[in-house]
Each structure stands twice: as structure tokens, then as C-alpha cells.
Amino acid sequence: CRVRHYKFHVVAKSYTKLCSSKSIVTINGKFPGPTLYAREGDTVLVNVTNQVNHNVTIHWHGIRQLRTGWSDGPAYITQCPILPGKSFVYNFTITGQRGTLLWHAHVNWLRATVHGALVILPKRGVAYPFPKPDDELVVVLGEWWKSDTEAVINEALKSGLAPNVSDAHTINGHPGSIPNCSTQDAYNLPVESGKTYLLRIINAALNEELFFKIAGHKLTVVEVDATYVKPFKIDTIVIAPGQTTNVLLTADQKSGKYLVAASPFMDAPVAVDNLTATATLHYTGTLATAPTILTTPPPKNATQIANNFINSLKALNSKKYPANVPLTVDHSLFFTVGLGVNPCPSCKAANGSRVVASINNVTFVMPTTALLQAHYFNIKGVFTTDFPSKPPHVFNYTGTPPNLNTTSGTKVYRLPYNATVQLVLQDTGIIAPENHPVHLHGFNFFIIGKGIGNYNPTKDQNKFNLVDPVERNTVGVPSGGWVAIRFRADNPGVWFLHCHLEVHTTWGLKMAFLVDNGKGPNQSLTPPPKDLPKC
Numbered sequence: 001c002r003v004r005h006y007k008f009h010v011v012a013k014s015y016t017k018l019c020s021s022k023s024i025v026t027i028n029g030k031f032p033g034p035t036l037y038a039r040e041g042d043t044v045l046v047n048v049t050n051q052v053n054h055n056v057t058i059h060w061h062g063i064r065q066l067r068t069g070w071s072d073g074p075a076y077i078t079q080c081p082i083l084p085g086k087s088f089v090y091n092f093t094i095t096g097q098r099g100t101l102l103w104h105a106h107v108n109w110l111r112a113t114v115h116g117a118l119v120i121l122p123k124r125g126v127a128y129p130f131p132k133p134d135d136e137l138v139v140v141l142g143e144w145w146k147s148d149t150e151a152v153i154n155e156a157l158k159s160g161l162a163p164n165v166s167d168a169h170t171i172n173g174h175p176g177s178i179p180n181c182s183t184q185d186a187y188n189l190p191v192e193s194g195k196t197y198l199l200r201i202i203n204a205a206l207n208e209e210l211f212f213k214i215a216g217h218k219l220t221v222v223e224v225d226a227t228y229v230k231p232f233k234i235d236t237i238v239i240a241p242g243q244t245t246n247v248l249l250t251a252d253q254k255s256g257k258y259l260v261a262a263s264p265f266m267d268a269p270v271a272v273d274n275l276t277a278t279a280t281l282h283y284t285g286t287l288a289t290a291p292t293i294l295t296t297p298p299p300k301n302a303t304q305i306a307n308n309f310i311n312s313l314k315a316l317n318s319k320k321y322p323a324n325v326p327l328t329v330d331h332s333l334f335f336t337v338g339l340g341v342n343p344c345p346s347c348k349a350a351n352g353s354r355v356v357a358s359i360n361n362v363t364f365v366m367p368t369t370a371l372l373q374a375h376y377f378n379i380k381g382v383f384t385t386d387f388p389s390k391p392p393h394v395f396n397y398t399g400t401p402p403n404l405n406t407t408s409g410t411k412v413y414r415l416p417y418n419a420t421v422q423l424v425l426q427d428t429g430i431i432a433p434e435n436h437p438v439h440l441h442g443f444n445f446f447i448i449g450k451g452i453g454n455y456n457p458t459k460d461q462n463k464f465n466l467v468d469p470v471e472r473n474t475v476g477v478p479s480g481g482w483v484a485i486r487f488r489a490d491n492p493g494v495w496f497l498h499c500h501l502e503v504h505t506t507w508g509l510k511m512a513f514l515v516d517n518g519k520g521p522n523q524s525l526t527p528p529p530k531d532l533p534k535c
């Protein structure tokens with residue numbers, strides 16, 4: 001194991017895409033940002049220097065941060081932002097994890113342009129539990145706005161309405177060929193006939209789940225969210241913001257060019273960016289003038305295609321990589337996730353109301369002191385520990401509750417060290433049923449059940465998979481349905497849980513777990529680093 005040093009300079013850079021230019025916030029001038037490589041067991045030190053006129057934090061999405069919650073990154077949850085001109089060193093050790101994750105800014109909407117891949121190789125001398133690929137390629141999916149993304153969300157908050165959708169999706173920063181723009185800007189994935197590639201696919205988009213497929217080629221799924229799965233072959237994968245998927249791709253054609261397509265998945269009547277990002281799988285030796293073999297992306301409401309993928313995911317559960325599902329439950333929680341409408345006298349565009357989002361009818365209010373600091377230094381009045389374990393009244397996934405308004409507060413749910421938690425996440429249909437990719441910081445969890453309609457404890461828990469459920473850090477709560485997850489609270493600190501559609505996070509679909517220190521050795525949060533930004 002070794003120590004890896006990285007330098008992240010947060011700098012503005014001008015990019016031209018979709019036939020228009022704008023200055024964006026980047027890491028080291030790159031979009032997507034640099035790929036960070038490490039091995040399981042390594043310690044990673046990233047010195048982040050803020051050289052733009054915008055607050056910055058970086059989150060290492062999916063990294064467990066065992067006892068090092070100070071380096072987790074969400075603004076006002078574990079740290080205060082790195083102010084313009086200041087720097088902070090993120091310092092964490094990668095324990096018991098290997099695979100593909102992502103890093104991204106975690107303040108306002110900055111992650112639109114500040115994100116990149118985090119590749120954790122197995123320990124030296126440890127093989128993958130699947131045939132060794134000849135090569136590896138990182139594929140970062142994203143979104144591009146012609147306008148400034150901070151302006152997009154600020155405008156929406158003022159009007160009370162939904163923000164504009166993006167102007168294109170991107171594959172490794174390139175949209176492909178886009179209507180109304182004369183310049184073709186597409187990414188080329190170079191492959192050699194007969195070779196097998198490990199594609200590390202990441203969805204770094206702000207607000208959209210994506211389908212991903214390659215013309216004429218099947219994908220063998222081997223890993224999601226840096227956990228190994230039982231390999232299976234499929235045409236189309238679906239990937240939510242914050243999720244990662246590793247697939248093996250065998251270049252089993254002789255030559256040619258094949259379309260790679262990333263297109264939106266949204267099975268709800270809400271506005272999405274309908275454009276398909278395209279790239280080309282390009283066999284070496286193929287003439288540049290050769291025609292590209294096309295593929296049709298699924299329609300955006302192709303729930304069946306999404307489910308074919310999601311329902312195929314099972315933990316590898318081998319001797320070496322067992323699925324350690326908690327078999328008993330100390331805290332059984334039921335959270336409703338969805339949208340609501342609150343009064344907003346200044347919101348002219350929406351007739352005096354604004355769209356909000358909530359968990360158990362609580363719209364989370366961001367504090368001005370980081371929760372982890374308030375907890376560690378015992379600062380009173382920053383948060384309360386009364387986050388409800390169930391909703392205040394029945395939220396039917398189809399019907400309307402007695403009252404559309406939500407309550408608000410900075411509430412956390414407190415867990416003793418090592419408690420086992422079962423959490424059922426139920427989508428509400430208050431405005432419309434919608435798929436919510438919910439992400440938990442600091443833990444992986446097992447997805448033990450999933451269904452459509454309202455969760456029914458007596459019926460549904462008999463069908464839970466406690467043997468080989470897939471282990472993830474971000475789960476799609478199905479539109480008009482529910483998922484059940486389990487995890488062990490073996491990581492002291494304050495851990496954010498939120499919808500990874502950034503617009504829903506902004507609207508308040510978020511809360512935090514506070515996990516107490518244990519009594520044994522190595523069961524306490526480490527003291528804060530000296531350079532931790534002050535609030």
C-alpha cells in the first residue's frame with residue numbers, strides 16, 4: 001500500500017460545445033476532470049486549491065471514509081466550503097473497496113462541470129474475479145448546458161418552477177452530432193478486433209438517468225458502484241446519476257465503426273433533455289469514411305428495458321467477496337420520497353407557490369455550520385435529532401395527501417454505533433410518480449427488495465433477498481414504487497442521504513444520519529484535520 005498525492009487546481013476554463021462558448025469551473029482545466037487512480041488499501045491525499053470566485057468542496061462518491069468523515073465533502077454536512085483563494089487536503093484510506101467510483105463537487109450545482117472518475121484497482125497481485133481484460137477505458141457520461149448552471153437553478157428558485165433541462169448529454173465530454181450545430185464533436189473509443197475491454201461507465205449528469213448501449217455488441221456486467229456482481233450479458237444498461245457500472249466488451253467484429261449511445265431514462269411526465277449523446281466504437285484499421293453502424297436508443301419511458309438490467313443485478317457473493325447482509329434489524333425505517341408544493345408569495349411565475357421536495361414530509365434546510373463540526377464540537381442549535389422514522393400520514397403513490405405542504409427543518413436520525421438498519425424508500429406521487437436515485441454517503445447498502453405500488457410490510461418482506469442482493473451506494477426508487485435496503489452503521493460521523501438528481505436535492509429531498517462513536521478501539525471519528533475550512 002502506498003500514499004498517492006494529487007493536486008486539484010480549481011480553475012475557470014473556456015470550452016466550446018454545441019457551437020457556443022462559455023467559461024466553466026474545472027479541475028486542472030479538464031472536462032471531465034482528471035481520473036484519479038489508486039489501489040485498494042492506498043491512502044489518497046488530494047490538495048484542492050480554489051482559484052475561482054465560487055465556493056468549492058469535493059466529494060469522493062462511494063468511498064466509505066471509515067472514521068474520516070471530515071474528508072467526505074458535502075458542503076455544510078461534513079465541512080464548510082473551501083473559499084476562493086483557500087485550499088484543503090482531502091485525506092482518506094481506501095478500505096475494503098475496489099472498482100469504479102466518481103468524485104464530484106458537492107456545493108450548489110458545481111458538479112455539472114466539476115467531476116471525474118475514481119478508479120480503485122485491486123491490491124497488487126489480486127486478480128479481478130472475471131477474465132482479465134486486455135485494456136480498460138473510462139466512460140464518463142454527463143450533461144452540458146449552454147448557459148451557466150448556477151444561473152439555471154437560481155432562476156428556478158426565484159420562479160418556484162422546475163429549472164431548464166440541459167442542452168445535451170455528453171460521453172467523455174463530447175455530445176456527438178447535435179441538431180442545429182454544424183460542428184460534429186464526438187468521442188472515439190478505439191478498439192482492436194479480438195480484444196476485450198473493461199469499460200468503467202460513470203453517470204456524472206446532474207439530473208438525468210441514462211440508457212447506454214453499443215451497436216452490434218453485448219455488454220457483460222461485472223461490477224456496479226465498486227462491488228462485484230454475478231456476471232450477465234445485456235444489450236442496454238441503465239445508470240442513474242452517481243452510479244457506476246463496469247462491463248466487459250469484446251471487440252468481436254472484424255472492423256467497422258459502431259454507434260455508442262447514451263439517452264435519457266425517465267418514466268414520469270416531467271421534462272428531460274431528449275437528445276442522445278453519441279460516440280463511436282472504432283476498430284483500428286477501419287477507414288475514416290466507413291459508415292457507422294447505427295443503433296436505436298430506447299424510448300425515454302422504456303421501464304421494461306431498465307428493469308431487465310436492474311433485476312439482473314445480484315451480488316457476486318463468492319467466498320472471497322461474500323455479501324454480508326445484516327440478518328437482524330435494530331432500526332426499521334420507512335421514508336417517503338417525493339415532491340410537494342409550498343406557499344411562496346414572491347414566486348410570481350408559479351402563482352404564489354414553489355415546488356419543494358421532502359423525505360417523510362420534511363424539506364431539509366441547509367445549515368450554515370457543517371453538521372459534523374456541530375456534532376463534534378457540541379455546538380447547539382444547528383440541528384435536531386428528531387427526523388421521523390415514518391411519514392406523518394399515509395402518502396399514496398397515486399393519490400393526493402390531505403395537504404400538499406411539507407414541514408421543514410435541519411433534522412438528523414441518530415444511530416448507535418454498529419446498529420443494523422432496514423430502510424424502505426417509498427416514492428410518493430404528489431406531483432407525479434418519479435424515479436429517485438437515492439444516495440447514502442459513508443456506506444454501501446444491500447438492496448433486498450423492490451416493488452411497484454405501495455410497500456406492504458406483511459406481504460413484501462417475505463420476498464426479501466437476504467442471500468445475494470446487490471450492494472450499492474445509490475439506488476433508484478422506482479417511479480410509483482419502493483425499494484428496501486439494509487446497512488450496518490459501522491462508520492461514526494454525519495452521513496448525507498439525498499436524491500442524486502441535483503434539482504431534487506436543491507428542493508430539499510435530503511436528510512442525514514448521525515452515527516455515534518463506538519466504545520472499542522478504532523470505533524471513533526478521528527479529530528478534524530487542522531486545515532479544515534471554518535464556517
Ligand code: C2O
Binds near residue numbers: 074104242439496498
Ligand atoms: Cu454523489 Cu452527496 O453525492
